[in-house]
Amino acid sequence: MTGKRPTLMDVAEAAGVSRALVSIVMRDAPGASEATRLKVQAAARELGYRPDSRARLLRSSRTRLLGLSFSTAQAFHAEIVDAAYAGATIRGYDIALSAVANGRPEARAVESLLDLGCEALIMISPSLPPEELAGYAARLPVISLLRDDVGDALDSVSSDDHAGIHLAVEHLVSLGHQRIAHVDGGQAVSSAQRRAAFQAEMTSRGLDARVVAGGPTEEDGLRAGRELQQDLPTAVVAFNDRCALGVWESFRAAGLRVPDDVSVLGYDDSQFARLSYVQLSSISQDAPLLARAAVDRAVDRLEGTTSAAHLVRTPHLVVRETTGRVPG
Amino acid sequence: MTGKRPTLMDVAEAAGVSRALVSIVMRDAPGASEATRLKVQAAARELGYRPDSRARLLRSSRTRLLGLSFSTAQAFHAEIVDAAYAGATIRGYDIALSAVANGRPEARAVESLLDLGCEALIMISPSLPPEELAGYAARLPVISLLRDDVGDALDSVSSDDHAGIHLAVEHLVSLGHQRIAHVDGGQAVSSAQRRAAFQAEMTSRGLDARVVAGGPTEEDGLRAGRELQQDLPTAVVAFNDRCALGVWESFRAAGLRVPDDVSVLGYDDSQFARLSYVQLSSISQDAPLLARAAVDRAVDRLEGTTSAAHLVRTPHLVVRETTGRVPG
């Protein structure tokens, strides 16, 4: 259909120079005069030459490639992918993507990135046990994004769950709430930390720390919301925004008004929390910013001499329309 | 930190055989006895050897790699990625992912896939003009997924919008509706087709084809819903599920009940349409199935002698709880 794609050799012949010189020009490396540079570039354009990244990667020790593993099941990972691309471009790196999907476990995703020759790995909310992660980290820098209990062999860039929960409770208390419940994330990553933080925070204020079992999805929130209604608190802190939405929906179905009858606070500040008809108050981890930080961390590990570290950013509160003064 | 990763040569030395033989064993190719096969495999495992995909890809003419471009802005693309992985694995191919993201245009995404040595390209709802797509298609098979007006140089796998809209209108009419409005998708891919199909379908039934301007997001639906309320129809066919959700929300805000006062029908049958508290009636394109079809099509193009074709699948109706009998 097409004939073969042109190689360095083809361009070299067309321009009447050596292969090596073409390579120099294509890489913008020093060692070619301005005149031949132009001549070679013209020939390359003429032939529609594009460097073969496989060959290039193979030969050069540096691949300038960062591996990013994400999950197709988590919509907000897309936001992170987005930000990571932007960050990598700025630092002069490229990103290789690998998804963990149905029937494609995390280990497989990571290994495909390794085979591609990535110099560092960024894993979004990795679910592998710390030992296995450490195994990878022995071979190349690995950055865990949004999960910090990964041992000392890895870097991590995450958000301070304690601070986030503190902000949440502080906000609600300042609105007069005392009976505040937490719907946790079940088995989800970070759920245990947030639950513990909630308990600590409430206890330290002398308040009752009511926790009901939830999960990361709307369904989980819906179920938990129904359970809450048997003894309705005045405010709810949900594990994440999707869960909060489910809780809210269960209230709505029961004729309860948010925030007049009960306040609902989410976590993550995901895209849809900002939708004009949702306007969910939430704790923002600023995922894109964390993604940038992870990329920076990866590059620093590659180019500097720093060792693994755990970077923790403080989240912030975004007040929208689902939290209000305590009723009555 | 790590030492170099082991190569074929290392394994060969460890097992006391030649490089080529190790290659044969690793590829499960014929030409090695069972005994040495075991010996080599043991040595490879011992050293933690993994083949370098860059070198492998470089040397072999076949890369067995399918490029898949998707958009981080479209949540349901994740479902497709998921299905594509599964399909590719079955056919013995691998998938290279490239995202079109903020500041990373489609052309860039495609070119990075090309440089990786993909043998065929699957593009989800490509937004490039047909001429440019044809340019790529001259070099390798390109499958357009969910968009069919891409010219004859490309394959396409899409869903029959006419049939889908027909199902939608048929369903509503069978429930007694006559005053049915369509909220279109604005500039979105497929919007024009669905709008035209709606107009044709309604006109052929002697009904008034009311169309209001919408878009692909909840916000767009919300806006359109408000406009609709100035002269409320008994049923609404929205461009997609997100749009339908916006329309619904605008009704809910106005105290209108769905489906008692007005029916709302979505399109796409996305993940969230199935959520227990949403239960949106919708037209399903069965995206995962289309993804499988696209993968199959790509592989067939590579292995068979078939030429480009446009494959159209018929969508089906999923009745949930947002459509009901005409009021009054």
Add this chain to the structure above:
DNA sequence: GCCAGTCTATAGAACGTTCTACAGGCGAAT
């Protein structure tokens, strides 16, 4: 006129695979 230094350009060896060609051993058929 000769050496040192700079700039441009080239040849040829890598990188880690796969592929082609071929060699030796062995059994069966001539």
Add this chain to the structure above:
DNA sequence: ATTCGCCTGTAGAACGTTCTATAGACTGGC
């Protein structure tokens, strides 16, 4: 015994780059 073929194995050339070493052509300083 020779020939044929199959099976197992190897050597060495590819693939398209980048890298190292070096050659030639100038400059300028003595």
